[in-house]
Amino acid sequence: MARPETAPEVSKAAEADRPPRFSVILPVWHPEPDHLRQCIESVVGQTYDGWQLLIVADGPQPPAVTRVLADFEPDPRVRVIRLDHNVGIGGASQAALEAAGEEFIALLDHDDVLSPHALGAFAAELALAAPVDLAYSDEDKLEHGTGERKMPFYKPGFSMERLRCQMYLGHLLVMRRTLALEVGGFRGDYDGAQDHDLALRVAEQARSVVHIPRILYHWRESPASTALDTDSKEWAWEAGRMAVADHLRRTGFPAEAVASPVARGVVDLEPRLVEHPLVSIIIPTGGTSRIINGAMTLLVERAVSSLVERSSYPNVEIVVVLDASCDDALVRRIAAAARRSVPVVLLRDGRPFNFADACNIGAVRSNGEVLIFLNDDTEVRMANWIERLVMYATRPDIGAVGVKLLYGDGRVQHAGVWARGGPAHRYVGFRGDHPGNFHALRLAQNCLAVTAACLAVGRDRFDEVGGFSSRYPLAYNDVDLCFKLLQKGYRNVVDCATEVVHHESSSRDPTVREWEIDLLRKRWRPLLMSDPFDNPANLAAGVDEYPSTPVDIVERKAARGELVLAGRRWPDRDFYNLGGRWHG
Amino acid sequence: MSDSTIRDDRTADQPPIEVDDLDHLAAGSGRSALGPDRRSAEPRSLPALRQELDEARLQLLTAVDAVAGAEAEHSAAIARIRELEHQHHMLEVERDELRLELERLSARRQGLTPPLFGRLVSGVRRVSRLRKARHGPA
Numbered sequence: 001m002a003r004p005e006t007a008p009e010v011s012k013a014a015e016a017d018r019p020p021r022f023s024v025i026l027p028v029w030h031p032e033p034d035h036l037r038q039c040i041e042s043v044v045g046q047t048y049d050g051w052q053l054l055i056v057a058d059g060p061q062p063p064a065v066t067r068v069l070a071d072f073e074p075d076p077r078v079r080v081i082r083l084d085h086n087v088g089i090g091g092a093s094q095a096a097l098e099a100a101g102e103e104f105i106a107l108l109d110h111d112d113v114l115s116p117h118a119l120g121a122f123a124a125e126l127a128l129a130a131p132v133d134l135a136y137s138d139e140d141k142l143e144h145g146t147g148e149r150k151m152p153f154y155k156p157g158f159s160m161e162r163l164r165c166q167m168y169l170g171h172l173l174v175m176r177r178t179l180a181l182e183v184g185g186f187r188g189d190y191d192g193a194q195d196h197d198l199a200l201r202v203a204e205q206a207r208s209v210v211h212i213p214r215i216l217y218h219w220r221e222s223p224a225s226t227a228l229d230t231d232s233k234e235w236a237w238e239a240g241r242m243a244v245a246d247h248l249r250r251t252g253f254p255a256e257a258v259a260s261p262v263a264r265g266v267v268d269l270e271p272r273l274v275e276h277p278l279v280s281i282i283i284p285t286g287g288t289s290r291i292i293n294g295a296m297t298l299l300v301e302r303a304v305s306s307l308v309e310r311s312s313y314p315n316v317e318i319v320v321v322l323d324a325s326c327d328d329a330l331v332r333r334i335a336a337a338a339r340r341s342v343p344v345v346l347l348r349d350g351r352p353f354n355f356a357d358a359c360n361i362g363a364v365r366s367n368g369e370v371l372i373f374l375n376d377d378t379e380v381r382m383a384n385w386i387e388r389l390v391m392y393a394t395r396p397d398i399g400a401v402g403v404k405l406l407y408g409d410g411r412v413q414h415a416g417v418w419a420r421g422g423p424a425h426r427y428v429g430f431r432g433d434h435p436g437n438f439h440a441l442r443l444a445q446n447c448l449a450v451t452a453a454c455l456a457v458g459r460d461r462f463d464e465v466g467g468f469s470s471r472y473p474l475a476y477n478d479v480d481l482c483f484k485l486l487q488k489g490y491r492n493v494v495d496c497a498t499e500v501v502h503h504e505s506s507s508r509d510p511t512v513r514e515w516e517i518d519l520l521r522k523r524w525r526p527l528l529m530s531d532p533f534d535n536p537a538n539l540a541a542g543v544d545e546y547p548s549t550p551v552d553i554v555e556r557k558a559a560r561g562e563l564v565l566a567g568r569r570w571p572d573r574d575f576y577n578l579g580g581r582w583h584g
Numbered sequence: 585m586s587d588s589t590i591r592d593d594r595t596a597d598q599p600p601i602e603v604d605d606l607d608h609l610a611a612g613s614g615r616s617a618l619g620p621d622r623r624s625a626e627p628r629s630l631p632a633l634r635q636e637l638d639e640a641r642l643q644l645l646t647a648v649d650a651v652a653g654a655e656a657e658h659s660a661a662i663a664r665i666r667e668l669e670h671q672h673h674m675l676e677v678e679r680d681e682l683r684l685e686l687e688r689l690s691a692r693r694q695g696l697t698p699p700l701f702g703r704l705v706s707g708v709r710r711v712s713r714l715r716k717a718r719h720g721p722a
Contacts, residue, residue: 322603331603346603361606364641466649484652487659523656526663 020126021050022119023100023177024108027092028057031110033064035220040072042113048120051106053078054096059086090194094186100177107173107195111220113142114172118216122174125210133176133206134158134199136169137216138537144221153438156445157532158209161392161493164244164253165267165443167196172217175202190243192236197243204251213535241267254391263439268497271387276315277394279386279456280368281307283318284358285376287326292408292503298333299503300376304344305337307374313386317343319366321358324350356468356477359452363459363467370394371462373478375453378405379501388498389456392444399485400457400478402450402494404441405502406432413504415440416447416494419531422517423449423479426494436496437538444495447533449482454500457481461490475516483524606638673715680712 024043028036043053055069057080072078081095097105104126106119115121118137126132140152155168162168173195183201190197203209237259244267245257254273260266285300292302304318320334331346338344347365349358359373370393372386382388385403392401405414410432414425426447427436434441452468455478465484468477482492521528628636687704 328603348603348605350606360642360645361638364638364645365604463645464648465652466647467645469649469653470646471649471653483656484649487652487656523653523660525660 019050020104020123021102022052022104022106022122022174023096023102024051024053024106024119025093025096025100026053026055026108026110027089027096028055028061028065028069028110029059029086029089029092030062031065032222033062033068035222036065036110037068037071038113039108039110040068040078042116043108044072044075044078045116046114046119047117048123049077050102050123051077051119052100052102054081054099055079056081056083056092056096058083058089058092088188088191090186090188090191093194094188097177097180097185103177104174105177105180107171107175108217109171109219111222112171113218113220115214115216115218118172121212121214121216125212126174131207132210133179134169134202134209135174135212136210137172137212137214138535139170139172139217139219140215142218142220144223147220149218152215152537154213154535154537155211156535157211158203159446159533160203160491161495162443162445163196163200163203164247165269165445165497166265166439167193167199167240168438169195169199170217171195171219173199175199179205190239192233192238193240193243196240197246200243200247201250204247211532213537237265240265253395260439260442263435263442266439266443269388269391269444271384271391273387273390276313277369277390278315278317278367279313279370279372279390280363280366281316281318281372281374281386282321282359282362282366283374283376284321284323284355284362285326286323286353287330288376290377290503298330300330301333301337303374303376303378303380304334306378306380308338308342310380310383311386312383313390316386317345317366317368319345319347319362321362322346322348323353323358324348354470354473355452356470356472359477360467360470363462369459370456371459372454372456373452375502377503378454379503381501382499385498385500388495392493392495393456393458397489397491398458398493399461399488399490400450400455400482400492402447402456402492403454403498403500404494404496405451405453405500405504408501408503412441413502414451414453415496416445416533417449417451417479417482418534419448419528420534422528423476423520425451432499441496443497444493445533446491447494448486448527448531449479449492450494452478452481453502453504455481457485461485461488464488471519472516475512476520480520480523483527486527676715677712680708680715684708684712 026039026043040053040055043051053072055072055078057065057069061069069080073080079099081099083092083095087095093107104122106122108114121137122135125135136155136158138152138154140149142148143150153168153170155170156162159168175198179202180198183198183205186194186198188194241257241259247253248255248257248269253269254271255269256272258268258270260268283300283303287298287300289296289298291297300320304320307316307318318338322331326348334346335344345365347361349361351357362373363371370390372389389401389403392398402414402416404412407413412427412430412432412434415427415430415436416425417423418426427434427441430436430441436442462481465481465488467481469480472480485492684705687708691704
């Protein structure tokens with residue numbers, strides 16, 4: 001596993017006036033002695049020397065462990081804090097936090113192994129001018145028995161929405177010590193998820209969060225570890241759910257935290273809306289019919305009837321924007337589809353078809369506080385899909401909200417948009433029940449953009465950015481809208497736990513014209529070239545987010561300088577500056 | 585505006601659905617629908633006011649979009665300039681390195697003594713450093 005590694009970051013950090021220093025926090029309770037030794041050795045062997053190691057022996061330890069600790073204690077950089085009795089991992093971590101003296105703390109588990117340049121890489125990033133309060137890196141696992149590296153987790157840039165559903169930041173978590181103390185430090189009530197609990201509280205207050213897209217630590221599989229057996233620590237998952245529930249209470253997020261029935265460690269958010277603002281569902285249509293399930297189907301009729309019959313949200317109006325070709329017979333069918341007490345507004349726009357214009361006139365003529373743009377070739381299946389969208393769209397810091405869209409045959413059509421030179425649907429063609437990259441297809445997360453086939457946005461935000469741009473009559477008007485929201489500081493969300501069926505492109509020509517992408521690039525080139533929610537490693541190996549790229553392929557490419565992100569060498573400081581940061 | 589009311593099979597307690605034909609938008613301006621002078625003090629009909637409101641709100645969206653788009657294009661242009669400046673700078677550095685290599689080879693061919701060659705190397709490096717300092721990090 002060990003390989004010669006150079007650390008140019010060390011010199012960069014050392015050049016700073018006051019290079020960042022770390023108190024590495026390592027709580028210990030009856031670990032495998034060899035694993036503990038390797039863990040400590042990986043700290044002592046760092047290429048960057050701005051650190052102290054605080055090991056907390058959480059109560060009396062077996063003799064073999066005591067010997068390991070004694071071996072390292074003579075090192076002046078290593079301090080062992082011995083607690084008289086076992087207080088649990090939260091209490092032990094808190095003891096270390098209170099004893100820490102450096103600017104940053106770095107959380108470490110006894111079954112982790114740091115990459116030799118891990119702290120140097122963090123120091124280089126933290127030495128930059130902008131204040132960073134929380135930082136994390138990519139990770140992989142060491143196979144039980146062989147120590148072989150596997151299962152790399154190339155993570156996205158910081159996503160508050162994802163952190164709310166999953167502790168994806170991992171173990172080697174670096175945070176500003178003073179902020180960790182200010183928010184109350186570690187809490188023993190959340191043992192097993194004490195890091196998730198603290199990360200949530202720090203992230204709520206953080207000025208910026210940085211993701212370093214490099215594997216800087218290796219998580220050892222062991223029979224007692226969740227790295228090997230996700231069922232081994234049921235109590236830890238429950239602690240994680242409780243930590244999220246507490247976060248929801250603190251932040252007034254209108255949802256209940258529920259353990260995902262299909263994914264260990266994932267928390268589902270069940271909407272518990274206090275208010276039900278009027279939602280306007282805007283459906284532009286050309287009155288297209290096509291064969292679905294063997295029957296000729298008027299798409300808009302099916303869309304309206306499915307959302308009226310299956311949606312549980314109590315305060316909705318439907319605004320259908322018809323093009324000039326729609327006759328009165330079609331109008332009657334739409335009216336019949338909305339047969340329950342749902343107010344329906346029908347607008348007939350005689351102008352040449354322009355999706356952006358149709359959406360805008362629908363928005364102008366609607367009354368809702370929240371707008372949901374819905375293609376006429378969609379079909380609702382979940383009762384609370386509107387509640388789930390409203391739950392996010394009414395948050396003050398959220399821009400556009402999308403869902404996981406499935407083709408009629410159940411495959412994924414859309415799970416957010418990422419930019420790989422040009423915008424593209426994530427996970428297109430994957431099985432509908434596929435977990436995605438570490439459950440990405442089962443939870444909410446931030447992304448660059450979502451498709452207007454199903455897009456919710458607060459009216460005030462829609463107006464603030466000027467709605468859909470008429471300059472994009474067919475393609476990319478949704479991406480442009482989402483980028484404008486990002487530009488204003490809002491976060492876009494795709495909630496992959498919410499599903500809507502989309503018989504995509506049956507309603508329009510799917511061809512994208514060159515001038516459309518050129519126009520988008522002219523406005524948004526920096527975002528298109530550096531997607532903060534993608535990871536250069538996935539891009540480098542030429543694979544989708546899943547299956548994860550073998551570690552060796554990526555590292556060999558990096559070593560040869562072949563790893564580029566849309567023309568930028570990786571790692572590249574500009575990449576982080578453009579997108580890797582998150583400003584809270 | 586020509587409103588047509590569609591009778592359908594909705595229940596009696598539900599209002600009939602109305603279709604608004606947005607002809608005024610197709611005309612490109614509400615002026616023809618609203619009469620020659622919008623500033624006229626004469627009272628206007630509710631549909632006419634509604635049309636005017638539609639148009640005003642759409643114009644507002646268009647104007648705000650234009651500002652957002654211009655801001656984005658401005659940022660994109662600045663980012664592009666920085667990127668090209670960086671590439672230019674890197675090419676200059678590479679050129680200096682190549683020049684250094686050329687001088688070294690040339691010096692070897694001419695049999696220059698090591699002290700003289702050392703002065704030459706340090707001079708070229710100094711130029712390279714100054715260039716780097718002038719441009720700063722990318």
